[in-house]
Amino acid sequence: MNADTSLLPFQFCTSSSQEEEKSIVVEELAKLRRKFKKMDQLHAYDRKKYILKLLYVFMLGYECDVGHAEAVSLISQPKYAEKQVGYMVTSVILNESNDFLRMAINSVRNDVVSKNESFQCLALACIANVGGAEFAESLAGDVVNILLSTTIRPLVRKKAALCLLRLFRKMPEILNPEEFSAKMAYLLEEKDLGICLAVVTLLDGIVSVGDYRGYENCVSPLVSLLERVVKNRDVLPEYLYYGIPAPWLQARIMRVLRKFPTPEDAETLGAELAILKKILTGTEKVANVNKNNALNAVLFEVIALTTSLEFSNELLDQCATQLGEFARNTKEPNVRYLGLSALVRLASSPDTLEAVKPLRETIVEALRSADVSIRKRSLGLLFAMCDHTNAREIVGDLLQYVEDRDDDYEIQEELVLKCMILAERFSENDRLWYASVAMQMIDKLGDGDYDVISDDVWFRLVQVVTNDPSLHAPAAKLALGRLLGGAKAAAEKNKENNGMNGYDNVLGDTNGSSTADGGGADVVDFFGLASATQRQQQAPQSQGVRVRETPPHDMLLKSAGYMLGEFGYLITNEQHCSVNRYVPILISGLRQSNDCRTRQILASSLCKICCRKGCDAASKQLIMDGFQSCMSDMDEELQQRCSEYLGIIKSGDAAMFKALEPMPEYPKRDSWLEKMVQTADAEDDSIFASERAPVEYKSVEKRSGANNSNVLDLGAIAEEEEEEEGEDEPATTGGTIDLDELLGLPSSKPKKVSSGGVGGKTSLSLPPTTASVGSSVNASTSAALDDLLGGLMLGGGDASNASTITATTNNNNDPFGLNLGNGGAAAAALPPAQQKHKSPPLQQQDLAALVGGFDDPFGIAPAQQQQRKRFLEPTVNVEECVRKLLAQDSGVLYEDAELQIGIKSKWQGSRGRLALYLGNKTEKNVQFSLSVDDVPEVKTQLAPLPQDIGSKMQAQCQMQCACYGVFVNTPKLVVAFDGRDIPPIELPIHAAKFYSVAQQTQPQDFFAKWHQMSAIAQKQKVIDVNAQCAGLSNVCNVLQNAKWTIHESLDPNPANAVFGARFFSEQNGELPLSLRLESDATNNVRFRVTVVSVDANLSNAAMRLVQRTLVY
Amino acid sequence: MIKAFIVVNNHAMVRLCRFYEQLAVDKQSELCQTVYKIVTSRPDHLCSFVDDSNTFGPDTKLVYRHFATLYFCILSDRSESELAMLDLIQVYVETLDRVFENVCELDLIFNSPKAYTVLDETVVGGLVLEINSQKILTVYDQLQKLEKMHSSLIDKLQVGS
Structure with missing residues (x-):
């Protein structure tokens, strides 16, 4: 480029600050704008220059709203140089x-x-x-x-x-495949390899967008082409890349072949396999990096193709060996990365999975690479290659990795998720193993600021354990072990056993010297609960006990606390498992944890522990003291919970205790975690919104589905279990609470609603006053019940359970005067405290997460408005008012017996400023509010408003609006005045308001443009105008008032008139519009109106507005 | 298919960018900055590929190469081979090197149209058109001649009138 153009970049180079650069840009854009106005008069060189400047400014990241039309117009210039600049700028900016x-x-x-x-x-x-x-x-x-x-x-x-x-x-x-596939096959025989490459790329694109069907006839020519390049080396020297014949073309062809099924024609297949074999065996490593790259690019494609072909078994082992070598190659990270990627593909197919398995150690080694890209691949591969035979090892490897490197935040979250899924997927014979892995994971990583473990992990654990009664006691023991600090011992144990069979022994081993009685004497005291003397006494005793160095973190408290609350009573009789060993820890967590949810869950759990068998008096007292002290807590929810629970415990009412029975089984659902992994790659907020699903993951999932069909479907397993054990199941686990008995109501059979049906259709809400401590007995009981249910549901509610309760309440027609909303579809009983201060409703979240997501589980519909609203008939014709405002900028917008709204407006380009005048015609001070029901293309902003208008006074509201694009519907004004809602009023913000005066042009220019635009968006209508504006001149006046610019004497026929306008919007800048009016000689009210523009919506909107102004 | 071709220097200044998928302008510069942050945070001895679906969304991978002060980055979908992308960068840089005779960052600043022309002769609509640097160069030279011829013609005409 010449000196002048390069001056601008030079200025930028010398500009020292962002501000300076910005000011240069602003100045430059202003200059460009001026120049573009007289584009026609510019020297060709200058035109090019200015457009290029525009490109430069654009590349620096500034919005360029000028010059688009000019850039496009360069395209139609006859000279190459201008055309080239025009095309270049067009394809970058537009x-x-x-x-x-x-x-x-x-x-x-x-x-x-x-x-x-x-x-x-x-x-x-x-x-x-x-x-x-x-x-x-x-x-x-x-x-x-x-x-x-x-x-x-x-x-x-x-x-x-x-x-x-x-x-x-x-x-x-x-x-059309039928027609085009033949042409495609013909093109593949083209002599020029450049064309071949382009055609193969085209074919690749076609078969990956649609599918290969219709193009099967291309397989054979593709193989021949490959043969021609690889075997015959029929390649011009220019296509030899470091001596390799057209590696790009080779790779591309194999990529396409992969998308077709294995060819049925034996000859083609034979040729294909022969080529693959030739490349696979013939490739040697060379020193040159670029040559190596090209060789490897081909090799990776060969391997990928081999794995997707049938009958290629003999080559597969060779592929796997080669890939193993790649995966071990620590010197060339690129190759290592790609090797691992290719292995994922290999592992995704059951036939080739076996070949990958021996490489486990290599892959685990890659998990420790310094490069996060490689670590991710390695993790993905471990996940993909896992099956029944190696699940224990792989999960063990992952756990070990977590133990060794707990600071790898980049992949940790994914790692936890995948590890948990694998553990669950391959543990149908030994769920306890899964539980132990989950607890270990939670113990190790649940802490920390990074949230590497989502709550879903322990929700799922709870779900699995609850649904399997044989797990209850061992899981409680496991939780206790973790809570007391068996973490390290367990890990060591696991390491020794490798198969991780050491979990059930954790307690006995680690707490060998502890005694079962003694009121919590040998309990680890993190929070300084025990007195100093106690601690001294305790010290020698607990020498053999592995004691935690730090207090258990929130997630461990939550999950272990929940388990012990639910199942702790099952193990009280066993050695070292008495209640007094864990209650103090939970109590200190209840008192001192920083997380409200943890404390709420602990409160519920403690209450359960207290009311079950096996709870000794000292622990009971400890729990009650704990509740007592939390009754003055900052957290309202906890306050209330504790007070209610304390009430229950003190009452000693057996009926109340029924509410604290263990949770019933959950409806069987697929693991939420599985869904998370499946959707993790298909998130919508991606920068490139891609419609195609991630291919690799899909295939992985599919594979595991096919391979272990009974594994993925957890629901089915649980079902089988239930069938086996359903008969000797104790009634308590069924868990329906006899609510009638609880409430002392006449018995009515509770309606059992299936969980799929999203529970009862009632929302149960209590007046907030009943929540306060010390309210009347009746009220507090009902509140307690309500909250208990909340408590029950908190750890993981069950929809059918909740629905039983709510449905019953509903049957009894509101016995407590509870405020039942009509029509709400809520199964959750919200504790009043939560409603009061609008904290996120815990149960809802928990429940939704636990049961795997209802469609709309708790969409609580608002109670219907009972109060009838006043309605006043407007005293003006609202439609007429709006119509008048189309052609003028001020006037009355609305009026009724009490209120008048006037409007004044000013418009410029894509912006407008409106002033609304609200007059209060009544004798009193009136409250009012205004809002605007926006349309997407028009943004409005109301200035702050006074809340009321004095009697016979007027309030003024300023409003700004900006148009962002072409629009048809207009924003509406929503007014509430003196407690009544006035029907939304159409604001006079019409598209026509954003018209600006069109420049006068020469007839030939005008009609040239007309023809251009009429091809894009033309709208034509014959209308009969209102008698008031009959005659051409009248109509012309009205249209001019409606912001159309008349082009005087431009139309050769005096009975016709043409108009122009420019529509401004923030996004599109300026869009031209033209209008032609043709009168009918025989009928002075009949006209034919034609509107053309560059946008169909714009033409439509313009036509509608013209009709509204003229026809009424 | 290639989604974007970005050249960014050590100081986060974008020297050349071409997007083959529609993307709003602010998203474009945001993406350039994201890419910059990722590539500059990775030492040279790590691999040249980044597959981060959290950042780029599904079906997008980043392949980059570091030359002196510049990072040449390609965002592509999964249908492109990573090594082929690396080769493409190599070919592009080789061609630039022949066009500018020892290409450096300043060439890209002052002669960005030339760099774009070379890119457009290499990648079209996100697909690789040509990977032979000599062929690209031949086409490029023809185009330059054409441009010069027209320019001088026009200038003469303008001066004459």
């Missing part, structure tokens, strides 16, 4: 949805069909970069012709192939 681009379709097409190959190239490249559906529609045929033409240079045809792929992606209908 995107496919830009309206200016649509304006360029014609010029682009002219270039595509022109005989000048340079122009063709420019046009094709531009389409390939920014072409959208419109381009596909109008240009696909021409592009295909170029591709098929033998007389055109290969360069152009290559571009045509890639361009066609872009268009195909935008609109798959343009290529």
Whole structure:
């Protein structure tokens, strides 16, 4: 570029600060804007220069709202240099949805069909970069012709192939497989390898967007092409890359072949396998990095293709060996990474999985690489290769990794998730193993600021344990062991056994010297609960006990506390498991934990422990003291919980204790965690919103589904278990609470609602006053009940359980005067305290997470408004008011007996300022509120308002609005005045308000533009105008008032008139519109109106507004 | 398919970027900055690939190469081979080197149209058009000649009138 253009970058280079750069940009853009106004008069060189400056400013990251039309107009210039700049800037700055681009379709097409190959190239490249559906529609045929033409240079045809792929992606209908596949096969026999590469790329694109069907006939030519390159080396010297014949083409062909099924034709298959074998055995390592890259690129494709082919077994072992070597290659991280990636593919197929298994140690080693990319791959691979035979080892490896490196935050979250899924998936014969892995994970990583373990992990643990009665007691023991600090011992034990069979022994081993009685004497005292003397006495005793160095963290407290609350009573008789060993820890957690949820869960658990058998008097006292002290806690929820629980314990009412029975089984559902992994890769908030699903993961999931069909479906397993054990199941685990008995109500059979049906259809809410401590007995009992249910549900509620209760309450027609909302679909009984201070409703979250997500489990519908609203008939015709405001900027918007609303507005470009005047016609001070019901394209902002208007006074509200795009519907004003809602009033913010005066043009220019736009968006209607504005001149006046600019004497026919306008919006800048009015000589109210613009919506909106102004 | 081709220097200044998928301008610069942060945080001895679905979303991988003060980065979907992407960067840089004779960052600043032209002759619409540096160079030279011829013609005409 010449000196002048390069001056701008130079200025930027010398600018020292961001501000300086910005000021240069602002200055420069202002200059550009001025220049672009008289684009026609500019020297060709200058035009180019200014557009290039624009490009530079854009590249620095500044929004460029000028010059788009000018850039597009350069495309239609006849000279290559200008065209080139035009195309370049267009394809960088504009995107496919830009309206200016649509304006360029014609010029682009002219270039595509022109005989000048340079122009063709420019046009094709531009389409390939920014072409959208419109381009596909109008240009696909021409592009295909170029591709098929033998007389055109290969360069152009290559571009045509890639361009066609872009268009195909935008609109798959343009290529019909029946017709095009033959042409494709023909193209694959092309002599020029450059064209072949482009065509293979095109085929690749086509079969990965749609599917391979219809293109099977291309397989054989593909294999021949591969043969030609690899075997015959029929390649021009220019396609030899470091002596390798067209490695790119090789790789691409194999990539496409992978998308087709194994060829049925034996000859083709034979040829294919022979080539694969040749490459696989013939590739040697070389010193040159780039050559090595190319060789490996081919090799990886060969391996991928081999694994996807059937009948390739003999080659597979070779592949696996090769990949193992790659995975061990620590010197070349790229190769190692790709080796691991390829192994994932190998592991995804049951046939080849066996070949991967011996590499476990290598892969685990890669898990310790310094490179997070490699670590991630390694983790993914371990997950993919896991099956029944190696699950224990792999989970053990992962646990070991966590033990060794607890600071690897980059992959930890994923690691925990995957580890837990594997442990669950492959533990159907030994759920206790799963529980022990989960507890170990929670113990190790549950702490910390990084939240590497989500609550879902322990929710799922609870769910699995609860649903398997044989697990209850061992799980409680496990939890106790972890809580008391068996963590390290367990880990060591696990290491020794490798198979991790040491879990059930944890307690006995680690607490050998402790005694079962003695009121918590030998309990670890983290929080300084025990007195100093006690501690001294305790010290010698607990020498053999492995004591935690730190207090248990919140997640451990939550999960272990919950387990002990639920199942602790089952193990009280066993050695070292008495209640007094863990109650003090839980109590200190209850008192001192920083996390409200932990404390709430602990409170519920402690209450359960206290009311079950096996709780000694000292522990009971400890628990009651704990509750007592929490009754003055900062946290309202906890306060209330403790007070209610204390009430229950003190009452000693056996009926009350029934509410504290163990939780019933959960409905069987797939693990939430599995879903998390499946969706982790398909998150919507990705930068590139891709529609295609992640291929690799999918295949992994599919594989495990097929391979272990009975494993994935946890529900099915649980079902089987239930069938086996259903008969000798104690009634308590069924867990329906006899609510009638509890409430002392006449018995009515509780309606059991299936959990799938999302529970009862009632929302139970209590007046907040009953929540306060010390309210009347009746009220507090009901509150207690309510809260107990809350407590029950907290750790993991059961929809059917809750629904039983709520449904019953509903049956009894509101016996306590509880405020039952009608129509709510809530199964959760919300504790009043939560409603009071709007903390996130715990049970809802827990429940939803635990049971695996209902569709809309707790959408509590608002109680219907009972009070009838006053309604006053407006005293003006609202529609008429709006119509008048179309053509004028101020007037009355609305009026009724009590209120008048007037409006004044000012408009400029895409912005407007409105002032609303609200007049209070009544004799009193009136409260009012205003809001605007926005449409997406128009943003409005109301200035702060006074709350009331004095009698016979007027309040003024300022409002600003900005138009962001073409719109048809208008924003509405929502007014509440003196307690009544006035029906939404249409605001006079119409598209026409954002019209600006159109420049006067020459007739030929005008009609040239007219024809251009009429091709894009034209709207035509014959209308009969209102008698008041009959006659051409009247209509012209009205339209001019409605912000159309008349082009005087531009239309040759005096019975017609033409108008122009420019519509401004923040996003699209300025869009031109034109309107033609044709009068009927025989009927002075009949007119034909034609509106053209560059946007269909814009034309529609304009036409509607014209009709509204003229016809009423 | 290649989604974006970004060249960014050591100081987070974007020297060249081309997006082959539609993306709002602010997202584009945001993405450039994200890429910058990732590549500069990785020492040279680590592998050249980053697969981070949390950052880039599904089906997107980053392949990059570090030359002197510049990072050449390609964001592509899974259908592209990583090594092929590395080769592509190599070819692009080789070609630039021949165009500018020992290419350096300043060449990209002052002659960005040339760099774009080379890129456009290498990648079209996110797909690789040509990977032979000599062929790219030939086409590029033709285009330059064409441009010069027209320019001088126009200038003469303008001066004459």
